[in-house]
Amino acid sequence: MAGKKILMICGDYCEDYETMVPFQALLAVGHTVHAVCPDKKAGDHIKTAIHDFEGAQTYSEKPGHNFTLNASFADVKPEAYDALVIPGGRGPEYLRTYPAVVAAVKHFFDANKPVAAVCHGAQLLAGAGVLQGRTCSAYPACRVEVEMAGGTYADIAIDAAHTDGNLVSAPAWPAHPAWIAQFLALLGTRISH
Numbered sequence: 001m002a003g004k005k006i007l008m009i010c011g012d013y014c015e016d017y018e019t020m021v022p023f024q025a026l027l028a029v030g031h032t033v034h035a036v037c038p039d040k041k042a043g044d045h046i047k048t049a050i051h052d053f054e055g056a057q058t059y060s061e062k063p064g065h066n067f068t069l070n071a072s073f074a075d076v077k078p079e080a081y082d083a084l085v086i087p088g089g090r091g092p093e094y095l096r097t098y099p100a101v102v103a104a105v106k107h108f109f110d111a112n113k114p115v116a117a118v119c120h121g122a123q124l125l126a127g128a129g130v131l132q133g134r135t136c137s138a139y140p141a142c143r144v145e146v147e148m149a150g151g152t153y154a155d156i157a158i159d160a161a162h163t164d165g166n167l168v169s170a171p172a173w174p175a176h177p178a179w180i181a182q183f184l185a186l187l188g189t190r191i192s193h
Helices: 016-028 091-095 099-110 121-128 140-148 173-187
Strands: 005-009 032-036 045-052 060-068 083-086 115-118 162-164 167-170
Touching (some): 016 032, 016 060, 016 083, 016 115, 016 173, 083 173, 099 115, 115 173, 167 173
Parallel strands (some): 115 167
Antiparallel strands (some): 162 167
């Protein structure tokens, strides 16, 4: 199997694990991943945030790592990519205000290419208007956005994932094994032992 070319749209304060883990995992199995952020270029970094579940009514947030982007958003041509990854955290909240980001997300749905969105990534999908008639998981606080965008919220365990056609979604980073496995299946990636 030839490796796929995957676009990862990131933003400041994307969730640390939801950015770093899939980026590294997809590279480890032979895919090319271009991590980009609007108004930033290759070599720039985004700040990430670590979200944890510590018994409060919502997650806590702590500073994460600086994540170095390896491609420039201005150079991105969505048609040149086979798939899209949208990490969660606070990044999607503001990324959906960029028309070029919204257009890129729409391209992957219009072309029926694999898309993975985790946690608050559903905010970007809702903002792009691509959830109508789709079933999508997200962090539970984003349920209202999925439903207001015309989607059906997949109310699944925090460590589970859901695939609906070309879309793989999950509620948060504890679901990495599940959503990465389902996304790899959509990509046609075969791992043998």
